[in-house]
Amino acid sequence: MNLPDIDSNVLDAVAASRRPSAELPSLEPRPSPAATKGVLPAAALDQLFRLARTYNEWSARDVDDRTIHEVYELLKWGPTAANSNPARFVWVRSREGKEKLAALAMEANRAKIMAAPVTVIVGHDLAFAETMPKLFPARGEMLREFYREPAVAAETALRNSSLQGAYLILAARALGLDGGPMSGFDNAGVDREFFAGTRIQSNFICSLGYGEPGTPFPRNPRLSFEEAGRWA
């Protein structure tokens, strides 16, 4: 598909050229000067990437409401196309919710869902176009029309809710949690059980908790820099 998407950067620029920046809503402080940024400490790089693992087995430590809210309050800042934020989250933690989700998962994923403190269903709202006036006030009507086109909406939703799912995993790690992402489940069934009456579709699911140390198996290899890419 070759439909050009619309970048928030472009639209920010367009919006800013139309009216003085002083009139644009300022919702929070500007970023700190770049001088304060640098390479994060080695322990942080280890925790986020180098030593992080996905988990199937969890320590007894629970994950409280506040921690889940904190995960969301971090992940929500990750960039999406035109600030569309199409991802929707169901934080499954009740016994009833886990049983409903587990029944729709691959056999091998059922025990994992029941054991995890929380398993979040990452979905995307195919009707996210309707949120554009709220999420991008300066160009909301134009963006609403643009994203009402079903093929554009579907591809944008899958791409950007996947980005947001990755922000979720890394936000959880940044708060000391571990994740266990899974895509082995009946998507249509989950959509019926958890998103009935909406246009939200499930993308993947991810358990959250404090992983049981020592349980992950040795890591599989990764592609080298040269195998995965090249300069141009």
Add this chain to the structure above:
Amino acid sequence: MNLPDIDSNVLDAVAASRRPSAELPSLEPRPSPAATKGVLPAAALDQLFRLARTYNEWSARDVDDRTIHEVYELLKWGPTAANSNPARFVWVRSREGKEKLAALAMEANRAKIMAAPVTVIVGHDLAFAETMPKLFPARGEMLREFYREPAVAAETALRNSSLQGAYLILAARALGLDGGPMSGFDNAGVDREFFAGTRIQSNFICSLGYGEPGTPFPRNPRLSFEEAGRWA
């Protein structure tokens, strides 16, 4: 589509049940005990999420080869379905490369591509099934067959290369760089120009560099926890 995907966790468990774990290849140290993990310092959370912005304008500071390699060496550890790692990267930094890419971008993105030290094309290889014996030795043949099915490959590739694109953005931020992701370009044209003779397709592009402080416009709002989700 309702084809169950296959999770690396499942397959790790299956593989481990078949032979003693001592025989599994150990490529690197096990993760540190969970006791060493905790909430990252506030400055790190700011840099990764809370104060991070996307940029269109860049300081004069260049991005050297080593830094790009370091970005990859972090992002490669992010989890993907069955360790499939379908993303492929073209790190565009030559004048010729930038001109070729800019010519295929939306008008408003052209100057951004020319100005950025590096713009990476994040693509995914629809033939990633062929890498499974290398990336998941214990179940490589089975996974190769599974991912050869075109619809499974296409959805898995888009989902997981998007995850990897998000890992790229956050790995760059973790190293003090800034990103400027864009999806406003001619995907088919980029595939012809940069991925001819392969089954690699472009997903999105992302400039990398040191953002010019003060240039981002005020942020647009995000959805609240309750607007974006619910408990179950």
